[in-house]
């Protein structure tokens with residue numbers, strides 16, 4: 001298979017991100033990239049619309065795995081064994097987490113890049129940058145977990161947007177430019193109905209004065225793979241500096257209500 005070098009590097013977050021990766025991480029990323037390209041080619045060549053699974057088919061897969069789907073991505077690898085992680089500095093910053101635990105973080109970087117290009121507020125750009133980073137820790141209810149994790153350090157609107165983007169992802173809003181994502185037919189099943197607590201949260205959000213904050217995160221919540229997108233953390237460091245209250249003791253050691261969450265991502269190999 002021919003590899004478009006530029007597209008591959010862009011998919012990892014740009015040349016700077018690649019430079020920071022180990023040889024092993026690069027090899028693994030290349031393999032993953034080739035698999036994705038192959039899947040896309042097969043789908044395109046067959047000329048058929050993708051067939052989405054049902055909820056029952058997805059449930060039938062549960063007992064075929066030795067891990068649960070909600071496991072944070074730092075804790076399980078679907079491509080061979082997990083790797084030894086680099087140590088973190090004594091006083092880790094958000095940037096250290098991006099470089100040493102969240103990488104390549106392509107999805108959140110692409111979302112934030114789009115938010116910046118379309119002139120959104122700094123609170124929303126920051127929300128886009130952070131909206132899914134908690135998936136490294138845990139996946140179910142990631143809006144709530146994700147907001148809790150960042151809440152001590154970010155503006156109220158940013159935490160609100162992260163908490164409720166999870167709910168609004170299930171509800172199209174064509175006027176705002178948000179459609180139900182194909183990816184959700186794929187991962188939840190095409191006949192999936194959100195549970196009652198999500199429905200109730202949606203009804204409450206619809207009339208909330210801050211409805212548009214999480215809505216704008218969903219608008220930027222793309223799964224699209226743009227081979228020309230060059231993304232890195234660098235363009236967001238000013239916004240992070242202005243709006244993310246970096247604790248002087250380091251994330252994880254500042255005794256905030258969510259310090260333990262950062263510590264768990266720092267040391268996912270701890271047995272207890």
Ligand SMILES: [Fe+2]
Nearest residue numbers: 131132165166
């Ligand atoms: Fe999300």
Ligand SMILES: [Fe+2]
Nearest residue numbers: 107131132221
């Ligand atoms: Fe997302």
